[in-house]
Amino acid sequence: MTETLHRDLGLTDGEHELIVSILGRLPNITELAMFSVMWSEHCSYKSSRALLSTLPTEGEGVLVGPGEGAGVIEVVPGAAVAWKIESHNHPSFVEPHNGAATGVGGIVRDITSMGARPIALLDSLRFGSAGGTRTAYLASGVVGGISSYGNAIGVPTVGGECIFEPSYENNPLVNVACLGMVETEIMRGRADNPGDLVILYGSATGRDGIGGASVLASAELGPDSSDKRPSVQVGDPLTEKLVIEASLELVAKSIISGLQDLGAGGICCPASEMAAKSGTGIRIDLEAIHLREADMAPFEIMISESQERMLAVVSPERAPEVLEVCRTWELEARVVGEVTDSGLVEVVVSGEIAASVPAAALASEVPLLKRETGRPEWLDDLRAAPNGDDPHSDLGACLLALLASPGEASARWIWEQYDHMILLGTVLGPGGDAAVIRLPGSAAAVALSLDGPGRLCHLDPYEGARLAVAEAARNVACTGARPAAVTNCLNFGNPEKPEVMWSFQEALRGIADSCSALGLPVTGGNVSFYNETLGRAVHPTPVIGMLGVLEDATAAVGVAFRAGGDVLALLGLTDPDDFGGGAYAAVINGALGGSPPHLDLEREGALHRLLAQAAAQRLLSSAHDLSGGGLAVALAESALAGGLGFRLTAAEPVVERHRWLFSESPSRALVSLAPENLDRLRAAAAALGVPMTPLGEVGGDTLDCGGFEVALAEAAAAHATHPFGPPTAF
Amino acid sequence: MVVFPGTNCERDCALVLERLGAGVELLWHTESDLHGADIVVLPGGFAHGDYLRTGAIARFSPVMDAVTTHARSGGLVIGICNGFQVLCEAGLLPGALRKNRGLSFLCRWIEVRVCNYGTPFTGRAEQGQTLRLPINHFEGGYYCDESTLAELQENGQVTLRYEDNPNGSLEDIAGITNAAGNVLGLMPHPERACEALLGSEDGVVLLASMIDSALQAA
Numbered sequence: 001m002t003e004t005l006h007r008d009l010g011l012t013d014g015e016h017e018l019i020v021s022i023l024g025r026l027p028n029i030t031e032l033a034m035f036s037v038m039w040s041e042h043c044s045y046k047s048s049r050a051l052l053s054t055l056p057t058e059g060e061g062v063l064v065g066p067g068e069g070a071g072v073i074e075v076v077p078g079a080a081v082a083w084k085i086e087s088h089n090h091p092s093f094v095e096p097h098n099g100a101a102t103g104v105g106g107i108v109r110d111i112t113s114m115g116a117r118p119i120a121l122l123d124s125l126r127f128g129s130a131g132g133t134r135t136a137y138l139a140s141g142v143v144g145g146i147s148s149y150g151n152a153i154g155v156p157t158v159g160g161e162c163i164f165e166p167s168y169e170n171n172p173l174v175n176v177a178c179l180g181m182v183e184t185e186i187m188r189g190r191a192d193n194p195g196d197l198v199i200l201y202g203s204a205t206g207r208d209g210i211g212g213a214s215v216l217a218s219a220e221l222g223p224d225s226s227d228k229r230p231s232v233q234v235g236d237p238l239t240e241k242l243v244i245e246a247s248l249e250l251v252a253k254s255i256i257s258g259l260q261d262l263g264a265g266g267i268c269c270p271a272s273e274m275a276a277k278s279g280t281g282i283r284i285d286l287e288a289i290h291l292r293e294a295d296m297a298p299f300e301i302m303i304s305e306s307q308e309r310m311l312a313v314v315s316p317e318r319a320p321e322v323l324e325v326c327r328t329w330e331l332e333a334r335v336v337g338e339v340t341d342s343g344l345v346e347v348v349v350s351g352e353i354a355a356s357v358p359a360a361a362l363a364s365e366v367p368l369l370k371r372e373t374g375r376p377e378w379l380d381d382l383r384a385a386p387n388g389d390d391p392h393s394d395l396g397a398c399l400l401a402l403l404a405s406p407g408e409a410s411a412r413w414i415w416e417q418y419d420h421m422i423l424l425g426t427v428l429g430p431g432g433d434a435a436v437i438r439l440p441g442s443a444a445a446v447a448l449s450l451d452g453p454g455r456l457c458h459l460d461p462y463e464g465a466r467l468a469v470a471e472a473a474r475n476v477a478c479t480g481a482r483p484a485a486v487t488n489c490l491n492f493g494n495p496e497k498p499e500v501m502w503s504f505q506e507a508l509r510g511i512a513d514s515c516s517a518l519g520l521p522v523t524g525g526n527v528s529f530y531n532e533t534l535g536r537a538v539h540p541t542p543v544i545g546m547l548g549v550l551e552d553a554t555a556a557v558g559v560a561f562r563a564g565g566d567v568l569a570l571l572g573l574t575d576p577d578d579f580g581g582g583a584y585a586a587v588i589n590g591a592l593g594g595s596p597p598h599l600d601l602e603r604e605g606a607l608h609r610l611l612a613q614a615a616a617q618r619l620l621s622s623a624h625d626l627s628g629g630g631l632a633v634a635l636a637e638s639a640l641a642g643g644l645g646f647r648l649t650a651a652e653p654v655v656e657r658h659r660w661l662f663s664e665s666p667s668r669a670l671v672s673l674a675p676e677n678l679d680r681l682r683a684a685a686a687a688l689g690v691p692m693t694p695l696g697e698v699g700g701d702t703l704d705c706g707g708f709e710v711a712l713a714e715a716a717a718a719h720a721t722h723p724f725g726p727p728t729a730f
Numbered sequence: 731m732v733v734f735p736g737t738n739c740e741r742d743c744a745l746v747l748e749r750l751g752a753g754v755e756l757l758w759h760t761e762s763d764l765h766g767a768d769i770v771v772l773p774g775g776f777a778h779g780d781y782l783r784t785g786a787i788a789r790f791s792p793v794m795d796a797v798t799t800h801a802r803s804g805g806l807v808i809g810i811c812n813g814f815q816v817l818c819e820a821g822l823l824p825g826a827l828r829k830n831r832g833l834s835f836l837c838r839w840i841e842v843r844v845c846n847y848g849t850p851f852t853g854r855a856e857q858g859q860t861l862r863l864p865i866n867h868f869e870g871g872y873y874c875d876e877s878t879l880a881e882l883q884e885n886g887q888v889t890l891r892y893e894d895n896p897n898g899s900l901e902d903i904a905g906i907t908n909a910a911g912n913v914l915g916l917m918p919h920p921e922r923a924c925e926a927l928l929g930s931e932d933g934v935v936l937l938a939s940m941i942d943s944a945l946q947a948a
Contacts, residue, residue: 147835151866152776154738238736238779328758330735417835419866421922424742438927554927 009036033299059521071523085177087528096141101149109261115187116180123160128169152237157418159435170533189260201333206292209233209305258313276363281342374498387594388585445553447481452543465510472546477608480615481548493537517601561642564699572668576659583628734777759791772813785819814915825874831898850943861932863918
């Protein structure tokens with residue numbers, strides 16, 4: 001072995017020295033490979049763990065917090081759901097179709113490992129500018145990969161977001177969130193009892209995905225990134241579907257005592273984590289593992305990231321039942337090891353110990369890093385730059401341009417490629433503020449939304465992250481749901497750079513402050529560093545996955561206008577200067593500068609309570625969050641969704657008209673309601689201290705904004721603009 | 731209800747059919763006996779992963795012999811989406827399903843017109859009634875040769891037609907029966923349209939008609 005092998009595997013000299021002192025000897029190649037994946041940034045969270053501990057994690061209904069496969073929340077008595085988001089950014093850049101597909105597969109197994117049936121998927125996607133040379137290739141590949149995998153495993157993809165922004169040109173973001181319903185009991189990744197057997201089931205183990213966690217996910221990409229294609233796994237959704245069914249049957253029949261999926265780090269990860277959590281050891285016999293190809297080296301078998309595999313722990317008496325369940329689902333399953341009391345992960349080849357490492361050292365003794373932080377020097381100039389609030393002579397043209405822009409145009413071309421209806425729970429599907437999914441066997445529903453405002457975080461990571469939480473919560477609140485729990489996916493650049501680490505620290509502070517103020521526990525998530533290519537980092541992009549609770553699914557409110565004659569009202573206050581980082585600034589004035597909109601979390605929380613109350617009392621016909629493009633775009637979207645125009649009759653605002661229409665002040669919602677409900681809404685708003693402004697009424701086939709008009713058909717055509725060219729006929 | 735590895739609409743179909751009064755038993759594809767079923771349902775999904783070609787492997791599953799015998803002796807069979815594709819591959823329905831004209835997967839609400847209200851699956855429909863149902867497929871473009879098409883039209887086997895053809899299907903065909911009328915294949919998912927909260931109750935027309943027919947025959 002060469003002296004620098006550890007460096008090729010992504011370990012520093014200091015980490016190598018520590019490994020030598022833990023083992024009391026030099027590690028062999030298998031042991032070094034095991035450390036390299038388990039101590040990688042991706043698996044160990046060594047740069048972020050200390051900061052992550054500052055997030056609030058406790059709250060009403062939280063049954064399982066961070067640290068397991070997924071957080072578990074009891075949403076109504078007797079109904080618990082698992083909720084988690086993960087990134088698959090680098091694999092999706094290197095090989096978009098399979099990178100995205102296996103991203104879906106990974107999060108679905110995380111949810112399944114908790115004993116929960118996956119019932120909804122959402123995707124947060126970011127690509128470079130729509131006209132970029134590789135954008136169409138990457139976006140089509142990613143969407144196709146999600147479609148082919150998610151559809152085949154029979155889990156509806158019900159929502160998400162897709163953003164085009166130059167900052168993601170060479171480093172797209174593919175974050176996938178999954179919701180699961182706990183069917184019988186919550187399962188955990190444990191190996192409590194020495195003597196229990198360890199069973200590996202699912203796909204065969206091959207050379208695909210070797211070093212995915214360390215080589216791909218924990219380093220910057222460069223011009224030779226396509227050489228890393230063999231590190232991307234290839235998915236098999238048919239096997240995944242069978243793995244889901246077999247796993248849920250094992251849990252339902254209480255056969256197994258521990259379960260964890262194999263993802264980043266291969267079998268090494270669940271073996272060391274389960275043993276470390278339980279204070280036991282696990283011995284793996286490599287010759288028992290069924291392989292896809294012959295002559296794999298022990299280190300390859302240990303860290304292979306072949307997909308669709310699970311590791312179960314079971315008593316020797318009940319092991320045959322596991323094998324039988326897997327056989328009925330036509331899955332390969334083999335006893336590959338046993339739980340010991342040694343505290344070690346031991347790897348056996350031909351009866352000899354080929355590797356022996358303390359499980360705790362692998363799973364939790366990585367030296368945590370206190371990374372240097374530094375506020376970027378360029379930030380002051382950016383904040384002093386114009387915020388893009390210049391007026392424009394033709395506001396109708398502005399509205400059409402915004403509706404047609406890649407960031408605001410309809411994502412129908414994406415979500416129509418996803419089965420968003422299977423499992424008969426989709427009360428509100430893609431295209432609105434949040435998806436509303438009725439829980440199987442229950443009258444209750446959850447509302448789900450993903451939000452990650454990269455431009456705002458670029459201007460100010462603290463305020464941007466606060467706004468991200470507020471907007472995600474507002475999205476679910478608009479459906480009538482009570483925001484209840486957060487999962488997050490934190491996409492940042494290279495943490496070795498002080499300015500990246502500063503933005504990460506600021507964003508975490510923002511998430512923590514918003515979550516604390518709104519009473520939202522963070523139940524888990526994922527950190528994705530090294531999102532840079534050729535030395536340029538993506539915008540700091542914390543994606544917030546919000547889960548809200550609706551006790552009665554039939555009370556859900558959508559964004560679409562429902563009836564001519566309904567009255568329009570704006571809830572919340574408009575600050576005429578909230579343009580920094582917004583869509584009007586970017587699309588109309590090509591500007592990204594200034595400060596993000598100002599957020600008052602007390603007002604935000606009051607709005608959420610009002611929306612929930614109004615929905616429960618059936619006062620509203622529609623509700624829509626105001627975000628990109630402000631009031632004008634929200635009005636147009638509600639009109640287009642309902643096929644009904646509107647007429648604004650509110651008194652001429654004192655500020656310039658474009659400020660009133662396009663400002664992106666947070667804590668606002670557009671509602672429509674039957675005229676007879678207006679007094680009740682006004683009273684409820686007054687009681688909660690939420691300002692309410694009547695705007696006009698629904699009806700007709702024009703978007704009549706007072707000073708100007710746009711035909712509904714013209715707006716529809718603009719909104720249907722495909723980011724990569726003229727809309728296709730289908 | 732036949733379940734192949736990769737079938738994924740069986741739970742939805744079972745839930746809805748039970749709500750409509752039918753007793754449902756799931757039958758794994760390796761079974762060779764239908765347990766005395768009155769209706770055989772081939773639900774949607776990706777039988778055998780849709781590998782090779784949709785339905786191409788499923789037709790060789792052991793259960794298909796029993797399904798064929800059931801169909802040939804006049805028993806009711808409905809194939810929804812992937813089930814339709816399997817029925818075509820198995821030769822129980824003529825023609826084939828090709829990739830959508832737009833070359834991408836398509837999940838959306840569409841309207842179909844009932845073209846033959848005399849089948850065992852359309853008894854509750856009114857002549858010319860349109861139904862709002864979801865489609866959810868990549869390979870949904872119906873195709874057959876000219877003589878087969880002429881036969882289909884002559885015999886009234888075209889049961890459902892798209893109002894606004896979403897996938898390039900020949901003659902807007904969304905569903906057909908066999909010549910005897912006891913086997914229906916359709917691309918839209920009626921089970922997803924049996925509840926107003928989810929967007930439509932029109933699917934009940936087809937599924938309840940089918941149950942009516944089975945009760946009459948029994």
